[in-house]
Amino acid sequence: MTASGHHETGPGPDPETAAASRGPFSRALAVSSFGGWLGLLAVTATAATLADVSYARANLAVAGVLALWLAGWLLAEPAAAALAGRKGLLAGADVLRAVLFVSIPVLGSLSWVLIAAVLLGALSQVARRAAATTHPAVVFGPAPFAGLAFSVLALANGLLAGLAGRFADHPLDLTLTLTALVLLVSAGLNARGPLIPAGAGAAGEPALPAFAAGRPLVSSVPAAKGLVTGMLAAFAAAGLVAGLAQTYVRDLGAGQPGFGMLFAAVVAGLALGLRVAPGLLGGFARARLFALALIATGLFLAAIALIPNMVMAVLLTVGLSICGGVVWGTGGALLGLAVDDTVRGRAFSYLGAAAQIALVAVLAIGPALAAGIGRHTFNFTDSHSLTYNGAAFVFLIAAVLAVAIGVATYRRTDDGTGSGLRHDLQALLAARRAQPVTPPAPAEYPGVFVALEGGDGSGKSTQARLLADWLRTDQGHDVVLTREPGATPLGVRLREVLLGNASELGSRAEALLFAADRSHHVEAVVRPALERGAVVVTDRYIDSSVAYQGAGRELDGDEVQRLSAWATGDLVPALTVLLDVDPVISKARRARDASRTGEDRLESLADEFHDRVRAEFLALARRAPHRYLVVDAGMGPDELQHLIRERVRQVLPVSARRRAELNERLADEEQARERRAAAEAEVLRMDADLRRRRVLEAREREESRRRARDEAERQLQHEAERELRSEESRRNREEVDRRASEAAAAAALGPVTEPVRMPGRYPARPDAPTQVVPPVRPDEPTQIVPPVRPDEPTRSVQPVQPVQPSPPAAPHQPGQPGQPGYPAQSGQPGPSGQPGPSSTGPQPTQPPGAQPPARPQSAGPQHPDAWAPPPTRPTRPQAREPYAGDTNPVPQDRPARPARPERESAAPPRTISLPEIELPEGDDDDEQTGDRTINLTDDENGPMRRRGRRQA
Template sequence: MSASLPGPPEASDVGLPPAVPEAPDHDIRAVLAITPFRRLWLALGLSSLGDWLGLLATTALAATLAQTSSGKLLAVSGVFVLRLAPAVLFGPLAGVVADRLPRRWVLVYGDVLRFVLFCTIPLIGTLWWLYVATVLVEIVGLFWMPAKDATVPNLVPRKRLEAANQLSLVVTYGSAPVAALLFSGLTLASGVLDGVWSHLEGNPTYLALYVNALTFLVSALVIWRLEFPQSTNRAAKQESILRTAVEGWQYIGRTPLVRGLVLGMLGAFAAGGFVIGLAPAFVSALGAGSPGYGTLFAAVFLGMALGMWIAPRLLSEFSRRRLFGLSIAAAGVWLILLSSIPNMALAVFFTVGLGSCAGAAWVTGYTLLGLEVGDDVRGRTFAFVQSMVRVVLISVLALGPIVAATLSRVLHLPTTVHINDDVALTYTGVMATFLLAGLGAIAIGYVSYRQMDDRKGVSLVADLALAISQRQLHDPPARRSPYPGRFVAFEGGDGAGKSTQVRLLGEWLGEHGHTPLLTREPGATDAGAKMRDVLLHGGDLSPRAEALLFAADRAHHVETVVRPALYRGEIVVTDRFADSSIAYQGTGRDLGTAEVAQLSRWATEGLVPDLTIVLDVEPDTGRSRRADEHDRLEQEPDDFHARVRERFLALAQRAPSRYLVVDAALGPQEIHRRVVQRLAPVLPESTIERAAREVREAADEQARQAAQRQREHHAQVEEQVLAERQARRRAEEQARRAAREQAELEAKVQAAAEQAAAAKAAAERAAAEQAELEARAAAAARDRAAREADEAAREATRQAAREATHRGRHHRADDTLVQPTVAPGEPPALEDEIFDLGEREQR
């Protein structure tokens, strides 16, 4: 409510500006204008599209990977079961996570994980990994959905929650037919692209899986950029996970409305689960095959989207509790028709009808849950519903084939009924199962209707016909532009204590710096006082004349008193307003609530109180409080006042964001406390509050400036410390560089000295070697000269010997020279030895 209240006006707004249209509470465009919700809604649409596309792709891939016909059926059923099975273990934990952890990051990480998991399915390409990835994807989804559902009420005003839930559910289930068409298109495109990308060859579902993964990645990017308020149960963070989950279950169990809604939704899904599990066999019996399965799959979810979108609008004034049970029963009727006429064309039509009723029941139940459940347990409640829905679906998916097979054996099905020569209808065990499911849905709807009926004694047919025929009167006209004041109305039966509460609230408003204007209907103006006398104390009036007089008084009252005060910024508190006419004349006088409501809207130009407090009082209690003084309306019997009371409560139930219902049996001060508690957060700023705010802002500004100065001082100190540290580091670096250069220089000098010493030693070694070589050469020369001298001497000796020998021989020949005689054993003479040596050398 507070989000929809106008803020203070500009100077130019003072006065009565012309009427400017303001969107009604259920306007879809007004909900989508809320940026955080719109972005979350887009992310939800992408994730839902990916979910449905992934379901189609994984079931089709499972059938492809299986080898036998029975194996294909089991593989597809296995995918369904594995998508639902994790809810048994992880559903309660997911609810606790949604109530404890930051929901934004739960959503982002969940989408990223699903992106990765879906990418791995075609990359690995095995049936076992398909099953593993399916389980992991479902576990992540169990955490993602409660976080999303619990976040939506924090992003939109309470008065627009129903429209937000409607949009969320429509995009969740309405994306299923889009996914079916996209899946068909991607499988066809895969046949064209497999020539470019061989990975797709023979695997037409791979492309769909990659596109499916991409939707989750884009969704994560959208949510990552989204900022929205986080409201989780801080107290629950101190408790154990088990206790937190048990408290959520206990809340559901002890709250009758929530318990009834949950049981009704589970029963409806139990009946619909048979259709989901047996649809392939059903279309196969009709000869439609896989195209028929895809068509039926799209039809049921198209119907759900239509039901979610149309039912709240078509039956805007119809009791939501009645609509819930009625929708479940109507879905059962469509199921019976589906089982009775086995024709594919009619089956599509019946399936759309079935989906429409299921969608109406789902959005109604979801909205009632969202309005009734507080934020601290909202995540656990939605997680419980989603988990139990999956548990029920697992059960019926497992029982569906068994029930169908049993009925086939017991009833000897299939059997063919020949209508004529051209028309024959074949009935199977699957169709018999549909019949039982339809009867079960009707029973569940009837029980739910009986338990939740809030208009007992009113004909259902008449109520439904009136809601349909008069729906055009339910759209409120455009309201005027926002006003700076606030408009509060007290409603309730006679004797409820409204006048006392108006007075107490006026005193409280004055004490807190507001300018209250206390008024009443009828009789707040001079003309109104005369009409009040006629209405309450005059003679008999026809019901229509009475309604018109009340409308006339209200029109004059609003135009001359209420609206000018609102534009002056005052807090207008009225004892009765338009709801009294709807309750007393519309219901009590049986003139029709729609007509009377339209009359009041026209009279007030669409002015609606910002808050209406309904003081609920029993008719006999109100009569005892009125003592002996009774006006025309107070004199009516108790059944009249009972109908009036029911209408007040019904009005409050349909727009809880604008109503506060308080038990009038409580003490006046307790009632006043509850009224103030609800009203205080949405009141404009009073003069006292403005002065206190200015003082706080001045103190905050001083504190901010002091903190800024302190930060600047700290920054300067840090800069100085940093400069000194940098200077020290530079000096140390320079010293290290100088030391390094000195060490390098010394190393170079040492190396040069070592090189010089090595060169000197080498020179000395070379000189010594040269001297040695020269000495050796001189010695060799001397030796050679000696040898040459010896050789010359020997040669001279030999030459002399030869000459002597020659002369001796010549002498013996000529002069008969006698040879010397050598005695035996004596050594030869020296001359003989020398001559003999010479001869040997000569030889």
């Protein structure tokens, strides 16, 4: 039940509530609620069956069950509210209810049924507390279905009764058992998944305290009191039908299926009435509708009382309940308007509590009254008699009361001429007849037209101003803020005529003048602005004429509309914002508004006039909802403006400024994207460069490694060749030496006349005379000395230094050169160990057999001749002398082994000083010193070693 009738075409329920009402929790609650309603019907029927001994007892048993059930319901409310929200509470309550429903057929006593009713009422309250706040629809929603299910089960039981006697004897056991099962299912659903959400228990104040607190308040407001009385009357009428249905259907011979149908008709009708009530407000003043619906409720009840037919009873019950629903719908809205904002909540709490108490009273009193009245048969003639029993009598009494209250209410809303009702009915029919307005044609102008409508003081000017400011400054639109009447010089004069209190105008003249002002306004202001693309915001437009002159002045609304359509050339706003507010509130606002000097000609009209105007605005909005935004203007200005902007946004084109801003932003973004792309490309390029450089560097490194390796190889080769050459030279020199020694020996016998020519490495010239060196020893083969190059300066061979005899060393093979026993060297001088004479000057030759000087201890290099190595390259002790059997000219430069020092000392470095002889150029020259040295010592870096390393 809503507190007011606002928002009929406004936004629906908020999405969260809508979603919650569809969730699993909602389904579980619906099952629980369905079980509760089905159980109530089953227990009521059981009580009536158990007490079926007399009409009165049956009625009293039904009254007792319903009253006790409701008493348990009401009394348990504070405890249920306190317990609400506890885990497992709903499931526990459902299990207990299931047990109670099963216990009824088991025990089968009326007393137990009455006790169970109290307990069931209390447990139902616990279940309702869980649902009422978050899922109000779940509380009553399943009731009609429970009624229908009850009917079906009763029919099924009837069929089964033919098969088994137990079903005939206990017609409600099947329903009670199934009810218990339904509740167990609900308990399972609630225990497994959904729990009562936090705050679900806060379903308003408990009924009894709310009733006590609200009563004085509502009593002090006559309008509210009348409304609450009328609503309770309608509700009681519907409740009475449900309460008396059990005995009433028996009178009609419809049995339990009829009871279920009647119950379903009551609940479904109420729900339907509540739903259609807002739709009926378009044509009717709300208070008049309220009164008429209440009268109709009474009339339907009377018809039920007077027409003893089951089918008619169901149809009439539907009509009655719909009217009851309309009474509640409109009454609720009116009550919201009748009381002050501060006490509105309390007034509604009181209404809810009063409805429950009224229901208890009706359900208790109704059947009791029916029992008291009993069954009566009136015999008119012998053949014509009428059986009329207590239930029908009670319906009739209630009907009379309802009609009386309705008529009284209607009287208060009517001006006595009857034109109000006639107009309402005409408007209602017109609204039904009216074709839905077709959506406006695609905009014929680049601009946008927005109208604000609503009662006087609803806040249109305030909202129009705020909207225009926002459109202008924030959205960058060309905005024209205008109004009706009085937006042009002509309009100002017309406004004075229309609203001035001195004017006496007929309704039609008034309508024509408003239309004239509108026509001029559109032509002079609105259309030109729309043509240039502006947003036009107008404070009032055609709807004001239809509402004020049509509904308010009671002219034909359609005619008024056509008049304005003609005047404006069918210019329809793209959006109309309707600020809907109770005229009482807007009147209070006007009174507080210091800028107003007083009420104008139309503002000062009766409240009823303004009620009609408001209703007409709402009706117009309903006919073309796509063109309207209906907002509750009771909200604060900022909240309202927010809603309005949200909706206006949807019809706005992009303003020129906004378009420029968007273009600028797009360009900025494009530039930024290009910059980003360029930066990314640069990074990629740098990365590629880096990789390329790395590859090149790696290649270069590899190349230089290869070159270094080649160079090292080349050097090794060169060195090996050099060593080879040195070895060759050495051998040659040794040969020369030997010959020199021989020559010296020969000289001892006779002087040598010819200088000895040293054989060169280089090929001798063909003309060079080949020298034949005669064998020294008789067993030595004759050697051929290659010719010396003729261009080579002849160098005299220096006299050989006296050679010291080698100290005794490790045993050698006999015949090895340089060893004792080797004839060619036996007379050779050994290493002197003394600084040798300069190679430039002839050295004194020691006479053979002369005693050699003492050998120094030092094994350091001693180079007595010109070929001695420079001091930086010390020669190492000779490790091994060449074997005579060596065929390969392997250089004797193997490094000395430190493990054999005695050998080192035994074989000191041997430097042979040779007499100056001619050598081929390019041979082993030290270019820096010009010295030539034949190093016979082992050298660590000798070619042997290096070669060995390379091979490794």
